[in-house]
Amino acid sequence: MGIEEKLGYNVLTTTLEKLVDWGRKSSLWPCTFGLACCAIEMIVTAANRWDIARFGMEAFRASPRQADLMIVAGTVCKKMMPAIERIYEQMTEPKWVIAMGACASSGGIFDSYSVVQGIDLYLPVDVYIPGCPPRPEGLLYGILKLHEKILKDPFLTQQYREKLAARQEAA
Amino acid sequence: MHVAVDLLKKQFPSEIVEVVEHRGDTTVVVKPGRIRDICRFLRDDETVSFKYLSMIAGLDYAPQSPRFAVAYNLYSHKNHDRLTLKVFLESDTAPAIDSVVPVWSTADWHEREAFDLMGIKFRGHPKLKRILMPDDWSGYPLRKEYPQRGH
Numbered sequence: 001m002g003i004e005e006k007l008g009y010n011v012l013t014t015t016l017e018k019l020v021d022w023g024r025k026s027s028l029w030p031c032t033f034g035l036a037c038c039a040i041e042m043i044v045t046a047a048n049r050w051d052i053a054r055f056g057m058e059a060f061r062a063s064p065r066q067a068d069l070m071i072v073a074g075t076v077c078k079k080m081m082p083a084i085e086r087i088y089e090q091m092t093e094p095k096w097v098i099a100m101g102a103c104a105s106s107g108g109i110f111d112s113y114s115v116v117q118g119i120d121l122y123l124p125v126d127v128y129i130p131g132c133p134p135r136p137e138g139l140l141y142g143i144l145k146l147h148e149k150i151l152k153d154p155f156l157t158q159q160y161r162e163k164l165a166a167r168q169e170a171a
Numbered sequence: 172m173h174v175a176v177d178l179l180k181k182q183f184p185s186e187i188v189e190v191v192e193h194r195g196d197t198t199v200v201v202k203p204g205r206i207r208d209i210c211r212f213l214r215d216d217e218t219v220s221f222k223y224l225s226m227i228a229g230l231d232y233a234p235q236s237p238r239f240a241v242a243y244n245l246y247s248h249k250n251h252d253r254l255t256l257k258v259f260l261e262s263d264t265a266p267a268i269d270s271v272v273p274v275w276s277t278a279d280w281h282e283r284e285a286f287d288l289m290g291i292k293f294r295g296h297p298k299l300k301r302i303l304m305p306d307d308w309s310g311y312p313l314r315k316e317y318p319q320r321g322h
Contacts, residue, residue, distance in 0.1 A: 113318070
């Protein structure tokens with residue numbers, strides 16, 4: 001069938017989109033910052049027992065300019081939100097956001113004047129991880145779900161360009 | 172009776188409103204007018220030596236009147252001893268009291284906190300602005316009438 005017939009088993013053919021998506025999902029670089037108790041679970045996820053390096057993610061970058069995944073781990077105060085928005089803006093495209101835990105997803109138990117009631121009021125969230133705090137297994141499961149999402153990312157299509165335009169407009 | 176109470180009664184007889192002893196803790200309720208003098212006296216007196224201000228708390232007693240109060244928790248390293256000063260403020264709408272930053276410089280942030288969350292003005296404070304809430308916040312969140320939800 002097609003070109004493979006001539007080349008034998010020496011060459012793999014695929015679409016550019018699939019190859020790039022695979023590369024992106026295999027080496028997500030999270031941004032280093034934690035906000036509350038969820039951050040402790042995120043730290044142990046990176047440590048030896050759960051070992052996030054199995055998914056090519058052990059490089060937590062201290063600079064948002066080198067990161068493409070934002071794990072919002074913890075309660076976000078309204079006073080903290082401008083700083084988080086700035087970190088998100090500083091990250092380079094393509095970038096993804098995980099809302100880790102009840103607080104980041106919905107405000108959690110802090111139904112209060114000072115706490116942001118879910119970061120999706122400000123940032124485009126890709127994966128929500130429930131739990132208070134979620135166990136490392138929960139975080140890893142959320143990351144694997146994000147991997148699935150990235151593998152299906154149609155970044156070369158008109159749909160992607162529209163998404164990007166919308167995101168830039170919103171920013 | 173706490174030794175500081177006797178000293179205060181001798182030094183400021185017209186300022187003492189009430190003395191409360193509860194489980195070994197002494198609270199002296201004083202009038203707001205000369206709070207800075209009272210604090211300076213307690214700090215500098217050799218016997219009681221309250222050189223450390225642990226905390227300043229703003230209090231809201233709504234719907235009582237006087238509504239607002241300020242509590243000063245003092246500590247003496249020399250005697251390992253504590254004393255609480257409590258002052259009820261005159262105005263229920265624009266509560267204000269003299270700052271004690273000239274007495275204990277640590278009062279700076281404590282007073283800013285009370286101003287931020289309770290709306291109590293401290294006259295003579297070097298930089299009375301919000302400390303915990305964002306600068307553009309309106310309202311005082313720990314006042315009784317402040318809604319807990321719906322922001």
